[in-house]
Structures are given as C-alpha cells and as structure tokens.
Amino acid sequence: MPAHADTLTHLRIEAARSDWQADSPPSAGWIPVSLPDDWSSRWPEFDGVVWYRLSWQQADVTHPVALMLDYLNMAGAIYLNGSLLVRDRQLVEPLTRAWNEPRYRVLSPPLLREGANTLLVRVSGLSQYQPGLGNVSIGDPDTLERLYETDYWLRHDLQLSSLAVTATLGCFFFALWLMRQQEVVYGWFSLMSLTWWWVALNQLVTSPWPFASTDAWESANSIALITYSAAFTMFCVRFCERRLPRLETVLWVLVAVGTAAMLATPHSHMSATRAVLAIAQACSFFTTCLVFLYFAWRHGRTDHRILSICIAIFLAAGVHDLLTFLGILDDNRYYTALTSQLQMIGMALVLAWNFVANLRRIERFNEELNTTVDAARAELANTLHREHELEVANVRLNERLNLAHDLHDGLGGTLVSSIATLEHAPHGIPSGRFLSILKELRDDLRIIIDTASNQALGESSLADQIGPLRHRLTSLLESHGIECRWLIAGLDQCYLPASKSIDVMRILQEALTNVFRHSRASQVEIDLRSDERELALAVRDNGIGFDPAAIQQHPGTGMRSMQARARRLGGTLRIRSADGVTVLDMEVARTETEGHR
Known part of the structure; x- marks a missing residue:
C-alpha cells in the first residue's frame, strides 16, 4: 500500500507503454499497477516511455488540495486534466536525472475539477536503472507540504551540505598532502573524499552534462564508487600504519579490471555489470570496515576507536543502500551520502588530532633541542675559552x-x-x-x-x-x-x-x-x-x-x-x-x- 495512505483519495492507478516521441498517452494497453512501481519487472528490457494514469473523484474544490510525488525515474512530465503542471528538460537521451527529486504542487480550480479528475505522469526511463514512479499523494496541502519539506531536506539539502563538506575536506587534505607527501594517509583520504564527492553528486545533479548518455553517467558513477572503495581500504591500512603489498596490488588490479569492464559493457548488460561491481565493491568495503573495527577494538589506539564508531554508522547505511540498489528493499532513499558527512568529519578530526599531536611532539622536541643546544653552546664556549687560553x-x-x-x-x-x-x-x-x-x-x-x-x-x-x-x-x-x-x-x-x-x-x-x-x-x-x-x-x-x-x-x-x-x-x-x-x-x-x- 502506498505511503501517506491517509491523504490519498484517488481510486485507480494504471500504466501503459508508449514510444519516446509520444506527447499524449495511448488509448489502449492500460493495466492496473500499484505504487511505487518499477516497470522493468513487468516489461523487461523496455527502454522508453510509460504513462501512469491516476483517477479520483473530487467532491469539493473549494478546499485546497496538494499533490506530492516522491520521485519518478528517470525524467518526466505531469499533467492534470490535460494541463501541463511540470516537465523536465530532457525527456529523451540524454535524460534529465530527476530520479531523486520530490515534486509538490497545490491543485486548485480551474485545473482541479469537481467530480472526476485525471493525473497523467509521463516517465522516460531505461530498464537497466529501475525505471518507474514512486508514491503519489493527494490531500491536505499543509500535511503534504511538511512531508515534502522533510523529503526535500533529506534528498537535497542534506546531500548538498554533504557535498560541500566532502569537497572541502578532500581539497584541504589534498593540499596538505602536496606539502607533506610523506604523509600518505592524507593523500588516500583526499582521493577517497573526492571520489565519494562524485558518487554523492549523483544524488543532486539533474543535468546529464558532461555525458552524452545515461549509460556514460552510470559508468562514471560506478568507476568512482569502486575507486572510492579501494582508496578507503588504502586509507584504513595506512592509518593503522600497515603495508600489505600483495593485497594492495590485487586491489588496484581489480579496480582497473572493473573500470575496463564498465567502459566496455553494452547497454543491454549494464544493469548486470553494475550489480556485480556493486556487490564486489560492497564486499571489499564491508570487509575493510569489519577488519578495521576488529583491529581498532582489539589492538588500536584511541583515535582508531573513535574512527571505528563513525565507520560503523556508515557501514549500516551502506548495507541499507546496497539492498536498495539491488531492489531487495522497496525504497528509493540512499543514506550513505548523508552519513558520509559523519564519517568524513570523523576521519578529518582524527587526522587533525594526530596532526596536532605530532606538532606538540615536535614542539617538545624543539624545546628539548633548544635546551640541549644551549647546554652545548655553553660547553662549547667554555671549551673555546680554554682553547683560546691554550692558544x-x-x-x-x-x-x-x-x-x-x-x-x-x-x-x-x-x-x-x-x-x-x-x-x-x-x-x-x-x-x-x-x-x-x-x-x-x-x-x-x-x-x-x-x-x-x-x-x-x-x-x-x-x-x-x-x-x-x-x-x-x-x-x-x-x-x-x-x-x-x-x-x-x-x-x-x-x-x-x-x-x-x-x-x-x-x-x-x-x-x-x-x-x-x-x-x-x-x-x-x-x-x-x-x-x-x-x-x-x-x-x-x-x-x-x-x-x-x-x-x-x-x-x-x-x-x-x-x-x-x-x-x-x-x-x-x-x-x-x-x-x-x-x-x-x-x-x-x-x-x-x-x-x-
């Protein structure tokens, strides 16, 4: 049953396939569906347009009514009683990437009619990327507006702040690594942050630029994800002051193989290849997290244990998002981009803590060195004085x-x-x-x-x-x-x-x-x-x-x-x-x- 059922008043939901250039819904082929809907399970390998028709009876149009869509995947247009409410820019390849954008509109006369009303949603999608329509709610404007603001905050505002934090930390530690290249942990952290920034960018960007197709976008996203996972592993290994030459070589060979596979995969096998890489990346990521948690609480220092708490939270979000990506969970929300802020900030604070601790050790060493130099200078002065007298x-x-x-x-x-x-x-x-x-x-x-x-x-x-x-x-x-x-x-x-x-x-x-x-x-x-x-x-x-x-x-x-x-x-x-x-x-x-x- 759709979410927000207490606000829904529509009676019937149907769907019908159409071609890419269709500006109006088909007259036949409508079948009943329930929301949220992923048409790839019903029409495998279908790339094109599906029209969703929602019909309900409106007894009174004097009271305001609002419409909220959780999402539509990948791009689309919304019509009420034949009048256009909203339309994405790119309804053919390369498609507008509107899959994570909630929609909210207040419906009022003359668009809203007393009696029968029909809402048509045109969705352009590709079978490899879970095409379809999310939950649709029609009801009290105040209630739906609060739901929309909460959903928009989760899907957009938090994601935007996460991007800003990730990019800032990545650039900062990259600059720090350039100045102190012997601190390799800074370099791996910056690579991890910047690749994750690209992964999280997928949650916000609606334009297909700079790519010419959805496949290219998804390939770049998958490559960034496996590179992030490898950089995360390298960061954890170096942070624990360890070196695993053979394992590290195998890791980057797999990254290169995965990159080549994504670039060479045709559209018809894109979903399967992405799923395999996602599972492989998840296995590598989860293994690294679990090993780090074990090491931190068995042999690690205080900073290792602090970081392990942040990684544990991110690990839970990663499990949820993997199950969502594979279609096991009936959800469209991804939480790793949100919890990544906590992980990135935690990592940055731990690195900063270590940096300050190193500075304090250097300051103590300098103080001891100054004391030693003063003593040596005094001894040297006495020696020179004695040598002068002898001379x-x-x-x-x-x-x-x-x-x-x-x-x-x-x-x-x-x-x-x-x-x-x-x-x-x-x-x-x-x-x-x-x-x-x-x-x-x-x-x-x-x-x-x-x-x-x-x-x-x-x-x-x-x-x-x-x-x-x-x-x-x-x-x-x-x-x-x-x-x-x-x-x-x-x-x-x-x-x-x-x-x-x-x-x-x-x-x-x-x-x-x-x-x-x-x-x-x-x-x-x-x-x-x-x-x-x-x-x-x-x-x-x-x-x-x-x-x-x-x-x-x-x-x-x-x-x-x-x-x-x-x-x-x-x-x-x-x-x-x-x-x-x-x-x-x-x-x-x-x-x-x-x-x-």
Missing part, C-alpha cells in the same frame, strides 16, 4: 722559541765570530775593532726588533731587509780570508710577511755562520733568487765538508733551527757534501698571501 699560551711559547732562535742565529753568530777573533789575537785587536763588534751586535739586534715589529705585508722588500745582513756577513767572512760571492735576483720585487722574512734571513745567517765556524773554506757562493712561483736559496762552499748522514742523526741547535724555519716557510731544506763542495739549498713555493711586484 695564547702556545703563541707566547712560540714567540719565546722564535726569539731564542733569533738570538742564537743572530746575536749568537756575531758573538761566536767575535769570540773567535779575540781568541786568535787577544792582544792585537785595535780598539776600533771592539767598537765594530759592538755595532754588529747592535745591527743584529735592530734586525730582530725591526722584523718583529714590521707586521704589514709589503712595507719593504726582501732585498731591503737582507741588505744590512749581507754587508755584515760579507765583512765578517772576508776578514777571515773567505771570499764571498753573492748572486741575487728578483728580491726587489719580493714582499714577504715579517715572520717569513726573518726566517729566510736566519737560515742564511746560520748557514754562513756554519761556513765561518766549521768549513775552513776559502770561497763561499750565495745564490738567492725569487720569482712568481718560488723563492730559492743555495749556499756553496769549498771547505772540508762533513757527513750529512751524521748531521741528520744528531743535528745541532743551528741545524734544528734551520729545519724548523724551513718547515714554517713551507719549503724543503737539503744539505749535500761531496768532493770538497758543501751545498745547502732551500726552495719555497710562493702563495697568494705573498707579494711579487
């Missing part, structure tokens, strides 16, 4: 060592030569010679002071700095019968830091002092050259020579000092002695910190 102490020690070496190589050599002179003729040295010795000591001390205080690069060339030393050493050697020959090239263009200049002069001074003291030579040749690539020093004498190996094993203070200075300069110091010729040479590569003009 200062080392610098002071190095300065003392350098000063000791300078005194040894400079004043020491002069003192040694002066002592040797006094030892040769202690009573035969004129007083002027003592004054000369003191001036040499003064000049050597001046070299030490000047080179130590001259820190700026390029204040004087190496030739300027080595000139006084050359004069003194030449005088000293020649006064003892040793002929000096100097070969100097490029020193006028050589500018060294003060520390390097004094190292070069001390090596030269120590080498010539050794010639004076130990070689018994009659000739010595000093070759000092500089160019853009290197600085080279060679000291050759014709003395008695020595064993270089013995010197290397047991070097004296002077030899150690020369080797240390050569290392500081970044050069190599070599000594060769054979056949009455002793050669000391050193080569130093030039660097960018040294000038050559």
Whole structure:
C-alpha cells in the first residue's frame, strides 16, 4: 500500500507503454499497477516511455488540495486534466536525472475539477536503472507540504551540505598532502573524499552534462564508487600504519579490471555489470570496515576507536543502500551520502588530532633541542675559552722559541765570530775593532726588533731587509780570508710577511755562520733568487765538508733551527757534501698571501 495512505483519495492507478516521441498517452494497453512501481519487472528490457494514469473523484474544490510525488525515474512530465503542471528538460537521451527529486504542487480550480479528475505522469526511463514512479499523494496541502519539506531536506539539502563538506575536506587534505607527501594517509583520504564527492553528486545533479548518455553517467558513477572503495581500504591500512603489498596490488588490479569492464559493457548488460561491481565493491568495503573495527577494538589506539564508531554508522547505511540498489528493499532513499558527512568529519578530526599531536611532539622536541643546544653552546664556549687560553699560551711559547732562535742565529753568530777573533789575537785587536763588534751586535739586534715589529705585508722588500745582513756577513767572512760571492735576483720585487722574512734571513745567517765556524773554506757562493712561483736559496762552499748522514742523526741547535724555519716557510731544506763542495739549498713555493711586484 502506498505511503501517506491517509491523504490519498484517488481510486485507480494504471500504466501503459508508449514510444519516446509520444506527447499524449495511448488509448489502449492500460493495466492496473500499484505504487511505487518499477516497470522493468513487468516489461523487461523496455527502454522508453510509460504513462501512469491516476483517477479520483473530487467532491469539493473549494478546499485546497496538494499533490506530492516522491520521485519518478528517470525524467518526466505531469499533467492534470490535460494541463501541463511540470516537465523536465530532457525527456529523451540524454535524460534529465530527476530520479531523486520530490515534486509538490497545490491543485486548485480551474485545473482541479469537481467530480472526476485525471493525473497523467509521463516517465522516460531505461530498464537497466529501475525505471518507474514512486508514491503519489493527494490531500491536505499543509500535511503534504511538511512531508515534502522533510523529503526535500533529506534528498537535497542534506546531500548538498554533504557535498560541500566532502569537497572541502578532500581539497584541504589534498593540499596538505602536496606539502607533506610523506604523509600518505592524507593523500588516500583526499582521493577517497573526492571520489565519494562524485558518487554523492549523483544524488543532486539533474543535468546529464558532461555525458552524452545515461549509460556514460552510470559508468562514471560506478568507476568512482569502486575507486572510492579501494582508496578507503588504502586509507584504513595506512592509518593503522600497515603495508600489505600483495593485497594492495590485487586491489588496484581489480579496480582497473572493473573500470575496463564498465567502459566496455553494452547497454543491454549494464544493469548486470553494475550489480556485480556493486556487490564486489560492497564486499571489499564491508570487509575493510569489519577488519578495521576488529583491529581498532582489539589492538588500536584511541583515535582508531573513535574512527571505528563513525565507520560503523556508515557501514549500516551502506548495507541499507546496497539492498536498495539491488531492489531487495522497496525504497528509493540512499543514506550513505548523508552519513558520509559523519564519517568524513570523523576521519578529518582524527587526522587533525594526530596532526596536532605530532606538532606538540615536535614542539617538545624543539624545546628539548633548544635546551640541549644551549647546554652545548655553553660547553662549547667554555671549551673555546680554554682553547683560546691554550692558544695564547702556545703563541707566547712560540714567540719565546722564535726569539731564542733569533738570538742564537743572530746575536749568537756575531758573538761566536767575535769570540773567535779575540781568541786568535787577544792582544792585537785595535780598539776600533771592539767598537765594530759592538755595532754588529747592535745591527743584529735592530734586525730582530725591526722584523718583529714590521707586521704589514709589503712595507719593504726582501732585498731591503737582507741588505744590512749581507754587508755584515760579507765583512765578517772576508776578514777571515773567505771570499764571498753573492748572486741575487728578483728580491726587489719580493714582499714577504715579517715572520717569513726573518726566517729566510736566519737560515742564511746560520748557514754562513756554519761556513765561518766549521768549513775552513776559502770561497763561499750565495745564490738567492725569487720569482712568481718560488723563492730559492743555495749556499756553496769549498771547505772540508762533513757527513750529512751524521748531521741528520744528531743535528745541532743551528741545524734544528734551520729545519724548523724551513718547515714554517713551507719549503724543503737539503744539505749535500761531496768532493770538497758543501751545498745547502732551500726552495719555497710562493702563495697568494705573498707579494711579487
């Protein structure tokens, strides 16, 4: 018996088939039917137009009367006593998708007549999509208006808000996933939301655009549904922090097979193919829901259990809609699009909860990291302070060592030569010679002071700095019968830091002092050259020579000092002695910190 029976006053309901282009009902072929009616069970494989005729007696037209249709599937037109009340835009393929739209009209004279009245409903439908007419109510306008507003709210307004929520959440989490692609659960949630948005869009859209046929619309809807189911499974798996590679591969292979099947299925088998895919999708969806519920309450966290409640509600709505889709339930309402709001919001809130929890963990980690960094910074500062103190102490020690070496190589050599002179003729040295010795000591001390205080690069060339030393050493050697020959090239263009200049002069001074003291030579040749690539020093004498190996094993203070200075300069110091010729040479590569003009 039709719903709202207390408001119905019609006496007879009949139906008759017609063709697509018919603008008026047939004159014959009418058979009695009851509402709601699905003509595919009566006329299998019939695609076209069916006219429904409702006749009743109206005793009084002074009281208002209203008409309400729950739905008609797929598109149609309504006539009262031959006058058109409402007509959908597309009554031939592609059909207007008015299957979920309730209709309400107030009937009044002159359309409503006292006595016999006839309501004709022209329905254009396809046998594959449950064509027919829903419940029709004629009665009190206030009662039917309340029923219509409730039905419209369920079928349209709630569906519209569900679409808005689903699209907003899908786009939001899609953007979030683009920014943090390692959070794959956001990506699966956005895919699930956007595919479900397309599925739910079927509840509201009445235009066939952008498709050219009802079959194309239904194929797209079925593909979106199986894709949604697969994305839902992937979301649940990732949300539980699991990976099932083989199962996931099989799942997406089935989605691809189902998509290909829907695209290749002809119209005559569309209903069967959609039913198979709907059952397969439902099995996958229900299995995922049940497994998730078991996992959430057996092994899951609090957020898993909260989400499981939303999924349980959606699961109940899914069972109802599957039975409705398969025609097992005599209903035209689908509730998954409504309960999906609860599920989507629940999922989004759980994801947001986890996101905030992760942010709080990051904030705590940052606080701990800042504390650790502050402690490390303080420890590093103490360490640097201690290292600075050690470095200062080392610098002071190095300065003392350098000063000791300078005194040894400079004043020491002069003192040694002066002592040797006094030892040769202690009573035969004129007083002027003592004054000369003191001036040499003064000049050597001046070299030490000047080179130590001259820190700026390029204040004087190496030739300027080595000139006084050359004069003194030449005088000293020649006064003892040793002929000096100097070969100097490029020193006028050589500018060294003060520390390097004094190292070069001390090596030269120590080498010539050794010639004076130990070689018994009659000739010595000093070759000092500089160019853009290197600085080279060679000291050759014709003395008695020595064993270089013995010197290397047991070097004296002077030899150690020369080797240390050569290392500081970044050069190599070599000594060769054979056949009455002793050669000391050193080569130093030039660097960018040294000038050559």
